[in-house]
Amino acid sequence: MTTRALCERFGIxxxxxxxxxxxxxxxxxxxxxxxxxxxxxxxxPEQLDRELSWIDEHVHGKPYGADIIVPATFEGKGEGLSRTQLADRIPMEYRDFVTDLLVAHGIEADSTPRLGGSALTGDTGRELLDVAMSHPIALIANALGVPPDYMIEAGRERGIPVAALVGAKEHAVKQVAAGVDLIVAQGTEAGGHCGEVTTLVLVPEVLDAIDGAVPVLAAGGIVTGRQMAAAVAMGADGAWTGSVWLTTEEAETASHTKQKMLTATSRDAVRSAGRTGKPSRQLKSDWTDAWLPKPGGRQPLPLPLQSMLSERVLRRIDVLADQGHPGAQQLATYFVGQGVGLMTKVKPARDVVLEFVEDYLAAAHRLGDSLT
Amino acid sequence: MTTRALCERFGIxxxxxxxxxxxxxxxxxxxxxxxxxxxxxxxxPEQLDRELSWIDEHVHGKPYGADIIVPATFEGKGEGLSRTQLADRIPMEYRDFVTDLLVAHGIEADSTPRLGGSALTGDTGRELLDVAMSHPIALIANALGVPPDYMIEAGRERGIPVAALVGAKEHAVKQVAAGVDLIVAQGTEAGGHCGEVTTLVLVPEVLDAIDGAVPVLAAGGIVTGRQMAAAVAMGADGAWTGSVWLTTEEAETASHTKQKMLTATSRDAVRSAGRTGKPSRQLKSDWTDAWLPKPGGRQPLPLPLQSMLSERVLRRIDVLADQGHPGAQQLATYFVGQGVGLMTKVKPARDVVLEFVEDYLAAAHRLGDSLT
Known part of the structure; x- marks a missing residue:
């Protein structure tokens, strides 16, 4: 597929x-x-319905999509556990480790681990999908592993393309075989869950491996139009981005973390399993340091136990950090990719898009002129 | 600078x-x-003189360069130690660890750690530089850290540009301040010594940071013309490559290792300090596994002690691996980047260059056509 064909297909x-x-x-x-x-x-499911209804009202029929994480395997899958039963699988020493970390940063410990809204218990993943499918979405994405059959079938029935994120070419081949319509080849520099291969190597590797079977978006580290142009020059049909939106005016990123991101360099985005149980890239902080593999350090728990241990606590930390609490500010972190080193200003999301276009076109001219 | 201006400046x-x-x-x-x-x-120095004389005879005045590793700091620097005295700093438990590893792979241990020819003792770095400068080289590069003053001064005196490899934007700024004429921004996907930031992020970060002060080559993972085009689209003036030449017909890569490279994926190129004492990317093998950080594992020694422990042994391993020794084949490794996943055929070096040009031009057309 070409970039143009992809735009036509998605109406963008x-x-x-x-x-x-x-x-x-x-x-x-x-x-x-x-x-x-x-x-x-x-x-x-109820919250998602509200959010998507709001989007429907604001995009006037223009295309958008939804992303649900439904990993192929996770702790307690298929066991029909309640959230409390799942929480019981978190060893006491891990709870104590978090409590001690908070206390060492002057924060009173109060929280018992628990899941927020999540696709990782019972049938919530399917319920979220049903809600999403009841809106005029033009793409459904699964951010971790091969999408479950019910997602691929539901997409096929309703003519909604299904996308999947991959961090290795072998995974891309598997996803295409499973019936995915769009591959997002995401390099290790990406924020959130990521593999080991960099975008510059992964994109041509994936393109070679799937040989045009489905379109490929490049992801990982892309926060400017010139990087997007680089991906298209290599053969990608477009770019999938995440981090760059965290410092937009609209983003609900906690203020303190947003400020940290604006001054961070690429080396401040570290890969660690300490937030969700699977390796993901995040802003370096005392929290990420505490979960580094080291003698006497704690091995993170499997998904979703590690998230249950971290998410609620980290949201409290965000609130305290925004109130000026110094210990909380040292602990505060959020998922972000190495592209954070290029994110230096708060801008409206619309301006980011327009700058991407301009920068992309300039890059295309630069490359076109380079050898004439 | 533009790509064209760089070509004119270097006569390529x-x-x-x-x-x-x-x-x-x-x-x-x-x-x-x-x-x-x-x-x-x-x-x-004597060997280098012979090699460069051979090149002089074969390039008929066309431009080439030399690369010397002169790190700013290393074990024993300035102490005037002999190689034997330096070797005495390798703890016996490390020698035993290597012996045990060899024996576990059915290889008789015989070697005492020692340096081969190296710029890392006494004044060898300066001697190598003097030899290089006595040939018509058009570039002198330092692959690790800020080049020593004598290298920058010698380059200036003779009008030979000095290049330096960097893995972080802060290092690029420091190098420019030290008087370097050309920056090679090398991403973490590179073979050999490498930092943490990927090429796709590092290149724009470095370009922004040094703001046109000197030209910038992109390095790390680049084994095809489309990846080189990606780097130029982002603003790099050209590409610096290494791994891709290891599987050329001309390369002296050990046969077994060359074969391993042709079937390796990008994830087989792992970053580890276990060969030189500083993090470098190498082909995964039982050797690299043995030096992974783990409880009870050995922390690699500082440069050049770890090289003294590994280089000579690994050359013996290569010889045995090429003779079909199964244990040696499991241990054999060499520096290579993630681009190894895209290296699937042995080709003459000349063909690699011509394919780069063709692939680069196709990528430029692809990007140029993408939005018209």
Whole structure:
């Protein structure tokens, strides 16, 4: 497929896909000619319905999508456990480790581990999917592993393309065989869950491996139009982005963390399993340091136990950090990729899209002129 | 600077720089319109003189360069130690660890740790530089840290540009301040010594940070023309490559290792300090596994002690592996980047250059056509 064909297929002007947990970002990107994708996993089905209804009202029929994390395997899968029963699988020494870390940073410990809204218990993944499918979404994405059959079938029935994120060419081949319609080849520099191979190597590797079977978006580290152009020059059909939206005006990123991101360099985005149990890239902080593999250090728990241990606590930390609590500020972190080193200003999401286009075109000219 | 201006400045047709320890590769790339750079560190001054004389005879005045590793700091620096005295600093438990590893793989241990030809004792770095400067080289590069003053001064005196490899934007700024004429921004996917930031992020970060002060070559993972085009689209003036030459017909890569490289995926190129004492990317093997950080594992020794422990042993292993020794084949490894996943055929170095050009031009057309 070509970039142009992809744009026609998705009804967009510019093949820039924007993953965000913030509905305002999703709508702004879609309205600016790109394609917004709402990260849905943290919502309950009711919340997701409200968010998508809001987007429907604001995009006036322009295309957008939803992203749900339904990993192939996770602790307690298929056992029909309640959230409390799942929480019981978190060893006491891990709870104590978190309590001690908080206390060492002057924060009173109060929270028992628990899941927020999540696709990782019972049938929530399927319920979220049903809600998403009841809206006019133009893409459904699964961010971790091969999408479950019910997602691929539901997409096929309703003519909604299913996308999957991959970090290795072997996974891309498996996803195509499973019936996925769009591959997002995401390099290790990406924020959130990521593999080991860099975008510059992974994209041509995936393109070679799947040999045109489905379109491929490049992801990982892409926060400027010139990087997107680089990916298209290598043969990608477009770009999938996430981190760059975290410092937009619309983003609901905690203020302190947003400020940290604006001054961070690429080396401040570290890969660690200490937030979800699977390796993901995050802003370096005392929290990420505490979960580094080291003698006497704690091995993170499997998904979703590690998230249950961390998510609620980290949200409290965000609130305290924004109130000026110094210990909380040292602990505060959020998922972000190495591209954070290039994110230096808060901008409206619409401006980010327009700058991407401009920078992309300049890069295309630079390359075209380079050897004439 | 533009790509064209860089080509004019270096007297080349295509801004593809090829680092190799093999004089045949250096000459072939230079003769094909690129720029060959001989890795000189492993040679004695006398050997280097012979290699460069051979290149002089074969390139007929076309430009080439030399690369010497002179790190700013290393064990024993300035202490005037003999190689034997330096070897005495390797703890007995480390020698035993290597012996045990060999024996576990059915290899008789015989060797005492020692340095081969190296710039890391006494004044060898300066001697190698003097030899290089006595040949008509058009570039001198330092692959690790800020080049010593004597290298920058010698380059200035003779009008030979000095290049330095960097893995972080802060290092690029420092190098420019020290008087370096050309920055090689090398991403974490590179073979050999490498930092943590990927090429796709590092290149724009470095370009922004040094703001046109000197030209910038992109390095790390680049084994095809489309990846080189990606780097130029982002603003790099050209590409610096290494791994791709290891599977050329001319390369002196051990046969068994060359075969391993042809079937390896990008994830088989792992970053570890277990060969030289500083993190470098190498082909995964029982050797690299043995030096992984783990409870009870050995922390690698500082440069050059770890090289003294590994280099000579690994050369013996290569010989045994090529003779069909199964244990040696499990241990055999060599420096290579993630681009190894895209290296699937043995080709003459000249063909690699020509394919780079063709692939680069196709990528430029693809990007140019993408949005019209």
């Amino acid at each position: 002007e510019f093949p820039l896909f924007a993953f965000s947990h913030c509905r305002d970002v999703v709508a702004a990107v879609t309205n600016a000619g790109g394609f917004g994708v709402l990260g849905a996993t943290a919502y309950t | 047709e295509f801004p593809l720089f090829a680092f190799s320890h093999c004089r045949d590769v250096v000459a072939a790339v230079t003769n094909a319109g690129g720029f060959g750079v001989l890795g000189a560190t492993a040679y004695t």
